[in-house]
Amino acid sequence: MTRPGVVRPDQVGYAQLSTADPTRWRATGTAWAGLVGPTRRRATELANDAAALRSQWSGLAATAAEKQVSDLRVELLALAPVAIEIDQVLAEFAARLTVARARLAAAVTLAASAGVLIDRWGRTSPDPSRVPAHRAVQTVAPVTTALRDALDLATAADREAADRLDQLTADAESGWLSRPPAGRPAPHSDPAEVNRWWNGLSPAQRRWLVGHEPELIGGLDGIPAAARDQANRLLLEVRRAALVRRWEELLARMPRGPAEMVGLRAVEAALSGLDALTSRLASPDAPRAYLLGLDVGGEGRTVVALGNPDRAANILTHVPGTTSGLHDATDDLGRAARVLSRCADLAPGQETSAVLWLDYDAPDFLHEAAWDRQAHAAGDALHRFQEGLRATHDDGPAARQTVLGHSYGSLVVGGAARDHGLAADALVFVGSPGVGVQHATDLGVPAGQVWASRAPDDVIRLTRSPGELARHAVLSLSPAAGIVGLLTGDDDQRWFGRDPAEPSFGGRSFPSGRYGHSGYWHPDNPALDGMARIVLGQ
Structure with missing residues (x-):
């Protein structure tokens, strides 16, 4: 394999960094990832050719030919995760290069304001x-230090990318794959134990598992994001085929009653959502998306990270609420992306990752959202995911981890923190119907790191605890009086405890403009800045 041009000087120079174009590295990685589909299709064709060969030809020559075809198929299948890995390497190099360039720009700005001259070689002198x-x-x-910091980061990124690509080249010569020893972690195992098992394997053994047991690797918390992404991308065609079969089965039922029509429309929506997600995964746009989980059963579930969380200094986990599913996963991912973009505006010299965590059965209707059953069922999974982020993070300072719940998702976050504990440095609740506790101190993180916002025109403010609802139903003399009573009653209590945006909850609040229940991510809403600053620890 020819390594695509990562240079390895002793030190990346000022001129090199100032003219480097991270988008070209990202595009090169995307081109490598584009080889996965054709490679796997060709492997399928070879399997069909081998089957036809067995039915029409026998003897020693036929056996030898079949072995050659089989060996070639194995090599093609081994190439698929390697191509994804190259894409990851180059995308992460591009991301770190972007951060280094942002630090360089900050150093240049500092020099201009301080009266310091920088020559073409990056040497500094006073004006x-x-x-x-x-x-x-x-x-x-200070200018010299800032320049050195930017160049050191670019140099480290360059050397690491080159080393990883060199390792792939060496593995190609010695064998990309090697069967690992028997014994696998059980589903729902402790993420720290999973991570210790994974670290005890060789790179070739890990690739074997990604290629041969992608369903196991793709869903295990404690496996690094890069490996989970490789495994889940290899399963994309299988998952889509399963949805298509469901659609065909429903379509074949004649006559179709209301239930079948609802099911048919739901599968069509899930297919459309999966195709939109697949398009985002294939996009060369930064940041690169990492597919950390995918399930097409029911309404569909997915976990997607923008940027590699194992390398980031700050990680946001975004938990959406009622009606969320595979059909609109890219919409929820877009909300996480807007927080990430604002983080980049506020702190361009930091690496931040945003994760959409939709690994639970979100309520489909308002009457379902009035109960905590689905939030309670999600708690352990969210707990394990956050523990997995801690376990897989690269060496160095631990990342700042923020978990954000919107609407019913805030109850998922609050319940997980209350019942299981969350590996989180900050919790954020927006548009919350209550988080399952009466006070911020019941959530297991410092009260000063529990944040909430509620828009003045958010309809969530109309929710009340069951007792409050019953009281107004009994005491109201007319429907109008009941509505007035709800609007003027105890503003602290929601369906699931005290409103986290109220002072009586004991957390901290940040403002929101009048953008409704789903408008916290509007570009002009001050709540977007608030969320980003919390993620950054500002």
Whole structure:
């Protein structure tokens, strides 16, 4: 394999970094990922050819030919996860290069304001017309440090990418795949134990598992994001085929009653949502998406990260609410992406990842959302996912982890924190019907890191606890009086406990404009800045 051009000087230079184009590296990675589909289709064709060969030809020559075809098929199948891995390497290199360039731009801005000159080689000197001689050293030093920080990051990223690509080349010569020893972690195993098992395997053994047991690897918390992404991408065609079969089965039922028509429309919506998600996964746009989980049963579930959370300094886990499913996963992912984009605006020199966590059965209707059964069922899975993020994060300082719940998703987050504990540095609730507790201190994180926002025109403010609803139903003399009573009653209580946006809850709040229940991510809403600053720890 020819390595696609990562240069390895002793140090990335100022001119190199200032002219580097991360989008070209990202596009190169996408081109490699584009080989997966054709490669796997060709492997299927070879399997069909081998079957035809067995039915029409026998003898020693036929056996030898069949073995060659089989070996070639194995090599093609081995190439698929490797192509995804190359895409990951180049995407992560592009991401780190983007951060390095942002730090370089900040250093240049600092130099301009401080009166420091930077030449084409990145050497710094005071501008004698602006900086007195006695202040030269202390003026130049911060700029020199900022430049060095940017160049060091670019150098480290360049060397790491080259090393990873070199390792792939060496593995190609010695064998990309190697069957691992017997014994696998059980589903729902402790993520730290899963991670220790994974780290005890060789790269070739890990690739074998990705290629041969993708359903296991793709769903295990404690497996690094890169490997889960490879496994789940290999399953995309299988998952889509399962949805198509369901659609065909429903379509074949004649006559179709109301239930069959509802089911048919739901499968069509899930197919459309899966196709939209697949398109985002194949996009060369930054940040790269990592598919960490996918289930097409029921309404469909998925976990998608924008940017590799194992490498990020800050991680947002976004838990959506009522009616969420595979059909609109890209919409929810877009909300997480807007927070991520605002984080990049506020702190361009930091790596941040945003994860859509839709790994639970969200309520489909309002009457379902009035009960906590589905939130309670989701708690353990969210707990394990957050523990997995801690276990798989790369060496170095731990990432700041923020978990955000919107609407019913805030009850999922609150219930998980209350019943299981969450590996989180901050919790954020927006448009919440209550989070299952009466006070911020019941959530297991410092009260100063529990945040909430409620728009003035969010309909969630009309929800009341069951006792409050019953009281108004009994005491109201007319429907109008009942409505007035609900609007003027105890504003603290919601369906699932005290409103986390109220001072009596004991957390902290941030403002929102009048953008309704789903408008917290509107570009002009101050709530978007609030969420981003919490993720960054600002």
